[in-house]
Amino acid sequence: MPKVTIDEQTLEVEAGSTVLQGARRLGIDIPTFCYLKRLPPLASCRMCLVEIEGQRKLQPSCATAVTDGMVVRTNTPLIDETRSSMLDMLLANHPLDCPICDKGGECELQDMVMAYGPRRSEFHDPKRVFHSRDIRLSPVIIMNVNRCIQCQRCVRMCEEVVGAVALGTVEKGMDTAVTGFEGSLASCDQCGNCVEVCPVGALMSFPYRYKARPWDLAETDTICPHCGTGCQLTVGARKGEFMRVRSKQEHGVNRETLCVRGRFGLDFIESRDRIKRPMIRRDGVLVPVSWDEAGDYLRRRLSTVTNKAAGGLASPRLPNEVLYQFQKLMRTVFRTNDIDCSSRWSMPFDTLGPLLTAFYSRAPLDEVIGNNCVLVVGGNVTEENPVTEYLLRDGARRRQTGLLMLSARPSRLDADARVVVRVPPGGEAVSIAAVVAGLVAAAGEALSGDALATIEAKIGRPVVNAGGDGPARLAAALKDAHSVTVLVSVDLLRSPEARATLQQLNNLLQVLRLLDKGLAIQFLFDRANQMGAWDMGVLPAALPGLRAVADGAVRTALARNWGAEIPSEPGADLDAMLDLCVGGRMGALYIAGTDPLISYPDRAFVQRALGATDLLIVQDAFLTDTAGLAEVVLPAAGYGEESGTFTNNEGRTQKVRKFREPAFEARGNLAIFDFVAALRNQALRPSTQGEIFDEIARLVPAYQGLTQDGLGADGAFTKAVPTPPAGEFFAPPPALKETGRLMLITGDGLFHNGYLSERSEILNTVANDPYVAMSAQDTAQLGLSDGEQVIVRSAQGELTAQLKVDRRFPKGLVFVPENYRALRLNSLMRRGEYPCPVEVQKVHAALEVDRTSRIWRGV
Amino acid sequence: MTMREKIEEAAARYPDQRSAIMPALLIAQRERGHLPGPVLEEVADILGVERIWVYELATFYTLFHTEPVGTFHLQLCDNVSCMLCGSEDLLKHLETVLGIMKGDTTPDGLFTLCTVECLGACEMAPVMQVGDDYHGALDVARMDALLDSLRATAGRVASVEHASARPPGE
Amino acid sequence: MFEQVLLKNVDVPGGHLLSSYEAGGGYQALAKVLREYTPDEVVNLVKQSNLRGRGGAGFPTGMKWSFVPKRTGKPTYLCCNADEGEPGTFKDRIIMERDPHQLIEGLAVSAYAIGAETAYVYIRGEYVTAIRRLEQAIAEAHAKGYLGTRILGSDFKFAVHIHCGAGAYICGEETAMLESLEGKRAQPRLKPPFPAVAGLYASPTVINNVETLACVPHIVVRGPDWFRGIGPNKSPGPKLYCLSGQVRKPGLYELPMGIPLRELVEDHAGGPLPGRKIKAVIPGGVSAPVIPQHGLNVGMDFDSLAAVGSMLGSAGVVVIDDSTCMVKVATRIIEFFHHESCGKCTPCREGLNWVVKVLRRIEAGEGVPGDLEQLEKLCKGIFGNTFCALGDGAAMGLRAALAHFRDEFVAHIEERRCPFH
Numbered sequence A: 001m002p003k004v005t006i007d008e009q010t011l012e013v014e015a016g017s018t019v020l021q022g023a024r025r026l027g028i029d030i031p032t033f034c035y036l037k038r039l040p041p042l043a044s045c046r047m048c049l050v051e052i053e054g055q056r057k058l059q060p061s062c063a064t065a066v067t068d069g070m071v072v073r074t075n076t077p078l079i080d081e082t083r084s085s086m087l088d089m090l091l092a093n094h095p096l097d098c099p100i101c102d103k104g105g106e107c108e109l110q111d112m113v114m115a116y117g118p119r120r121s122e123f124h125d126p127k128r129v130f131h132s133r134d135i136r137l138s139p140v141i142i143m144n145v146n147r148c149i150q151c152q153r154c155v156r157m158c159e160e161v162v163g164a165v166a167l168g169t170v171e172k173g174m175d176t177a178v179t180g181f182e183g184s185l186a187s188c189d190q191c192g193n194c195v196e197v198c199p200v201g202a203l204m205s206f207p208y209r210y211k212a213r214p215w216d217l218a219e220t221d222t223i224c225p226h227c228g229t230g231c232q233l234t235v236g237a238r239k240g241e242f243m244r245v246r247s248k249q250e251h252g253v254n255r256e257t258l259c260v261r262g263r264f265g266l267d268f269i270e271s272r273d274r275i276k277r278p279m280i281r282r283d284g285v286l287v288p289v290s291w292d293e294a295g296d297y298l299r300r301r302l303s304t305v306t307n308k309a310a311g312g313l314a315s316p317r318l319p320n321e322v323l324y325q326f327q328k329l330m331r332t333v334f335r336t337n338d339i340d341c342s343s344r345w346s347m348p349f350d351t352l353g354p355l356l357t358a359f360y361s362r363a364p365l366d367e368v369i370g371n372n373c374v375l376v377v378g379g380n381v382t383e384e385n386p387v388t389e390y391l392l393r394d395g396a397r398r399r400q401t402g403l404l405m406l407s408a409r410p411s412r413l414d415a416d417a418r419v420v421v422r423v424p425p426g427g428e429a430v431s432i433a434a435v436v437a438g439l440v441a442a443a444g445e446a447l448s449g450d451a452l453a454t455i456e457a458k459i460g461r462p463v464v465n466a467g468g469d470g471p472a473r474l475a476a477a478l479k480d481a482h483s484v485t486v487l488v489s490v491d492l493l494r495s496p497e498a499r500a501t502l503q504q505l506n507n508l509l510q511v512l513r514l515l516d517k518g519l520a521i522q523f524l525f526d527r528a529n530q531m532g533a534w535d536m537g538v539l540p541a542a543l544p545g546l547r548a549v550a551d552g553a554v555r556t557a558l559a560r561n562w563g564a565e566i567p568s569e570p571g572a573d574l575d576a577m578l579d580l581c582v583g584g585r586m587g588a589l590y591i592a593g594t595d596p597l598i599s600y601p602d603r604a605f606v607q608r609a610l611g612a613t614d615l616l617i618v619q620d621a622f623l624t625d626t627a628g629l630a631e632v633v634l635p636a637a638g639y640g641e642e643s644g645t646f647t648n649n650e651g652r653t654q655k656v657r658k659f660r661e662p663a664f665e666a667r668g669n670l671a672i673f674d675f676v677a678a679l680r681n682q683a684l685r686p687s688t689q690g691e692i693f694d695e696i697a698r699l700v701p702a703y704q705g706l707t708q709d710g711l712g713a714d715g716a717f718t719k720a721v722p723t724p725p726a727g728e729f730f731a732p733p734p735a736l737k738e739t740g741r742l743m744l745i746t747g748d749g750l751f752h753n754g755y756l757s758e759r760s761e762i763l764n765t766v767a768n769d770p771y772v773a774m775s776a777q778d779t780a781q782l783g784l785s786d787g788e789q790v791i792v793r794s795a796q797g798e799l800t801a802q803l804k805v806d807r808r809f810p811k812g813l814v815f816v817p818e819n820y821r822a823l824r825l826n827s828l829m830r831r832g833e834y835p836c837p838v839e840v841q842k843v844h845a846a847l848e849v850d851r852t853s854r855i856w857r858g859v
Numbered sequence B: 001m002t003m004r005e006k007i008e009e010a011a012a013r014y015p016d017q018r019s020a021i022m023p024a025l026l027i028a029q030r031e032r033g034h035l036p037g038p039v040l041e042e043v044a045d046i047l048g049v050e051r052i053w054v055y056e057l058a059t060f061y062t063l064f065h066t067e068p069v070g071t072f073h074l075q076l077c078d079n080v081s082c083m084l085c086g087s088e089d090l091l092k093h094l095e096t097v098l099g100i101m102k103g104d105t106t107p108d109g110l111f112t113l114c115t116v117e118c119l120g121a122c123e124m125a126p127v128m129q130v131g132d133d134y135h136g137a138l139d140v141a142r143m144d145a146l147l148d149s150l151r152a153t154a155g156r157v158a159s160v161e162h163a164s165a166r167p168p169g170e
Numbered sequence C: 001m002f003e004q005v006l007l008k009n010v011d012v013p014g015g016h017l018l019s020s021y022e023a024g025g026g027y028q029a030l031a032k033v034l035r036e037y038t039p040d041e042v043v044n045l046v047k048q049s050n051l052r053g054r055g056g057a058g059f060p061t062g063m064k065w066s067f068v069p070k071r072t073g074k075p076t077y078l079c080c081n082a083d084e085g086e087p088g089t090f091k092d093r094i095i096m097e098r099d100p101h102q103l104i105e106g107l108a109v110s111a112y113a114i115g116a117e118t119a120y121v122y123i124r125g126e127y128v129t130a131i132r133r134l135e136q137a138i139a140e141a142h143a144k145g146y147l148g149t150r151i152l153g154s155d156f157k158f159a160v161h162i163h164c165g166a167g168a169y170i171c172g173e174e175t176a177m178l179e180s181l182e183g184k185r186a187q188p189r190l191k192p193p194f195p196a197v198a199g200l201y202a203s204p205t206v207i208n209n210v211e212t213l214a215c216v217p218h219i220v221v222r223g224p225d226w227f228r229g230i231g232p233n234k235s236p237g238p239k240l241y242c243l244s245g246q247v248r249k250p251g252l253y254e255l256p257m258g259i260p261l262r263e264l265v266e267d268h269a270g271g272p273l274p275g276r277k278i279k280a281v282i283p284g285g286v287s288a289p290v291i292p293q294h295g296l297n298v299g300m301d302f303d304s305l306a307a308v309g310s311m312l313g314s315a316g317v318v319v320i321d322d323s324t325c326m327v328k329v330a331t332r333i334i335e336f337f338h339h340e341s342c343g344k345c346t347p348c349r350e351g352l353n354w355v356v357k358v359l360r361r362i363e364a365g366e367g368v369p370g371d372l373e374q375l376e377k378l379c380k381g382i383f384g385n386t387f388c389a390l391g392d393g394a395a396m397g398l399r400a401a402l403a404h405f406r407d408e409f410v411a412h413i414e415e416r417r418c419p420f421h
């Protein structure tokens, strides 16, 4: 390792380290503008110039690799003068309009001038003025070109990290300006990472514009509520009023980046459909009542339904403590294991459980992406987990990670992938089976005769080339890798084929393990605390710690700790609960923080089921569609109104912090559980968030040893408790039937991923209209053209939306994003049928709705 | 050949489509006269590259025009060698006889007057490029004669851009 | 008279045609290397010749070639720098217009030496005639089997493509040229990695100037000793000098490297215009610091000019006589660099803008005391701190003008007008 001496201090650094990195490790401050930690150096701002012994000129420390014995000085008069001179030049044409600049008080240029700048300027000539007005690049991004110092962080962030390539640089020299195509960013991701990295007030957040001075904001570091990536962010509020989100810290999985949902989608907390007071249904309508009245009513009603089943459904967006307490409430007070944590699907836990316990790697994404090959299965990671996608792109572009994509939906990441396998809608299981077969065939000698015999006994002679040469190429890449990470999109779980897909994934992982590959698997959840929800045992067949309900020892231990019996039979999952409802056998159904009426893929059915439930209790912050059907509605704290922890896709547990009190008469979820338990004359102990966390850390194996204080800036990792895989192989699924029909699949789009994003006014503005995406081939055949309104019709219903022709789409695939409320997408779907066969046709011209008011056109 | 075919032919010279943006813009400018947004979009679509990349190049390089120019684009060199040989006076003369300032186009759309950096023909300073052609050793008299002859050709060809799209080898 | 080697064909009618080139012994160097030499031997010949790059920096060509790694699994590219944007320079244009085959042969021999199968000639877009002539010559060379596959019956295959610039001086800087070739805004790249290792499309790439490449066939045919014998040993060879400005016989001259600047200007180019006296000469394009009249005895080669604080650069010799205001010349030159600054780095982009504003004021008679010190301070902030040599060149030139002609600057400020008006 080379040694370098910087300002008389000597340090050993890793080969290839730069002088800047070395200096920062020594705590020596070297000013920078153009430097972006995650990207190769640009070395254009020249702020970081240092003296290196033996070099004629000053050298940019950001781009100079340390060589052994190098002697560097960063504190000489020449360097002081040079830094001051660079700042002097930057200020010459800078408007110096700090008093009205949103960046004032947190501007890097301001800070740098204070620290290193000239005390006065000799510049007396007229300043350059590009534009007298700021340019509204998009609904959320506004640009003041005059303030730009050309560090290019924004453009590089957009192109190299986010991959959107929406921002660019036009003109040259002094006329250089950062902007979007023809001055607009209307079609960008709106992630605002460009705004975040802008050191000055050039790129600014429009929603935050002129709203506050940074020093008036109370800032709270917390975790994004939107998807399972679990990005860290900082909420700025003024007197409890939400102002903005920043991601200014290099912490967590996201290290300063966010996606549009995280950065601009938190205004849902100000949504107008907050439930203000408890409500009970009287004469068919919900009427507000006091907590006491609601309690009396509920006590009475609960006692009338004890002869029937009880069930609980909680949102995987609630904190661990709330989820843990919810299952405890259901199990010990309602005495049922009929609980689930998804309003969209029921997962085959018998298959998933062993896969999770045997293979799930609770490790930083950054680390698992460093593996040789990363196989991304299903979904569209670009839109579902954008920040995860940034890291994957980084792996492919800068760390030689071989990306292998296998999905029905194309994504932007495909462009950086080594192999892309486009599977027909619903064809994941078949394709993975083909990959397994290809891998077994390619592995040859590498698999022992015994292993080969076991595999062949189950999966038969490998049929290579089933489904084109994609699976074979993918298998070849896997064979050559020494370590493999598999990232699985949860959209696989929504299909009736979920079990088969998971079985094939299991086969794949087992073969890879037999081949001695370094292995990691993680899910790409689209809900912030799905991992936590599973870990907390909000599952009919699993207790906290993903341990089977059937396991008597575990049950007994938990029961002892909880001071109450736990029913011994595995309970009903969401599907089974709905069946109970429809059959008139469900007494009380307790739904916390989730809205099946909007998200369960069969609206008509779920409506019937909920309607046939004796007592529907909904506890939520928002008056959801489901709450609209409830008999008792309990107003709960929303995001930001209660503290707790989330466990993200990586298995990283992080603190979600409260930044204001529950609005109106809402109460914390934990307090409401206490309230309900008390109605049944029971008490849930412990009952505060901190104590519950400690209990989790005591009783849930993966969380053992975690402490609240230990959840530092980067959170803390839960630890996998690996159980050896069962070694079981599953038979391949039957080949996919060619229906020749258009098949609808649904999923998250970039701007919406659930009932929170739906309530964000900003996201609704940037998201424009809902759309239907289809291949160029299909649309040409149907005589449809890009941008026109089309009708998508299934056996159950129909919807109208704008057509987006996507050249990358495979034939036969129709995609409609979820959570565009107006669409009621789930009314097209029929239970158990996914992907859903549809027809697509033109809307009669006369019927075309006037959409103009909803499309953002810039100014 | 259509514009698309020409662009595709040019793109075949490179292993990466992005490299073909510059040649494509030169082709498009010859075909369309100048490069407004829709033309840039067209180029991006033909090459399958990001629009912003095309926009970046169309504005970085001075030979690309996103705004229309006159039939004759008078590009007078005013760099050192030409300046030393009298280009300043020629510019004043041009501004007077054309009745426009540098950077403008005559109302009849015939002439756009610009000054440019060194044309690489200093041996014949002062030099002016009009369309594809260099005119050197200019003085006021020669300049007037040149303008006259340009006006005369204007009657015959609609646009010098098209006229100069001759096959290789003149 | 000095034997015309590089310019042998330029005044021959039809000299740009293949027939004419062949009649003068053209493509024999190519035939010779394919027949007699391994690529490494060609690199060695060029090394022995001490040929130094004619694009401006004077880097030894053979050495540059020897940096190209072998068997990288990637193609090797040859790029010809025909962007010729340095004000005062027109030599490459004349070669390409009047003797394009000389360049093509130079490209082919050089490509053979470095193991390249593809060359891109980056020609500035204004050079329409040169572009057409070169296109035509490429077509002719193809038809005759000097380009294409199995060239002259050997295993060597080689294609030449033209890439037109679109009006940006910075494209002459070799790494900016690579960016431009890759379809990006032409801004210089960080080095290392050097282009020889990771250049165009991250593949090994050699970039040479037109004149440099044109020398190569002659070195092959006549031998490195012949080349090294012309002019100073460390900076040898026949050289093209572009004379322009206030001089009697502007034009392109082929003379030995190292010829005294005074001889070049006064004897060959006919000296000053009638009734005028030479005041200063810019010896190597406007990036080269100006040399006042009394310094004209310097030899025109890389080392001698560097020793007097200037440079040979592109050998664009611009003659300035006593009727001209040096403040105006300096202002115009800085305006050029300011206009052509790519905008990447702070000192060049912002610093030159400031410098231009001050200079324009001074030239207009609105300068104030302290302005010259401010200019010097800005030069100090720019020089040595810019990303590429463009900004350096600008600051160096201004410093020289301020040093040699300070009295003229002072006069502008004191008299509040330009003394030459």
Ligand SMILES: Cc1cc2nc3c(=O)[nH]c(=O)nc-3n(C[C@H](O)[C@H](O)[C@H](O)COP(=O)(O)O)c2cc1C
Pocket: C052, C053, C054, C055, C056, C057, C058, C059, C061, C081, C082, C083, C084, C085, C086, C169, C170, C171, C172, C173, C174, C175, C207, C208, C209, C210, C212, C213, C388, C389, C390
């Ligand atoms: C700002 C700048 C402009 C340049 N312009 C040119 C040019 O127009 N033509 C050229 O051949 N070299 C130019 N160069 C030099 C090239 O960077 C490079 O050194 C040269 O092409 C190498 O070729 P050679 O070794 O054959 O000289 C320029 C350099 C700089 C810094």
Ligand code: SF4
Pocket: C170, C187, C188, C340, C341, C342, C343, C344, C345, C346, C348, C349, C386, C387, C388, C389, C390, C391, C392
């Ligand atoms: S010195 Fe000028 S031309 Fe060179 S990189 Fe900096 S801004 Fe660009």
Ligand code: FES
Pocket: A031, A032, A033, A034, A035, A042, A043, A044, A045, A046, A047, A048, A049, A060, A061, A062, A063
């Ligand atoms: S941080 Fe090194 S040059 Fe900008």
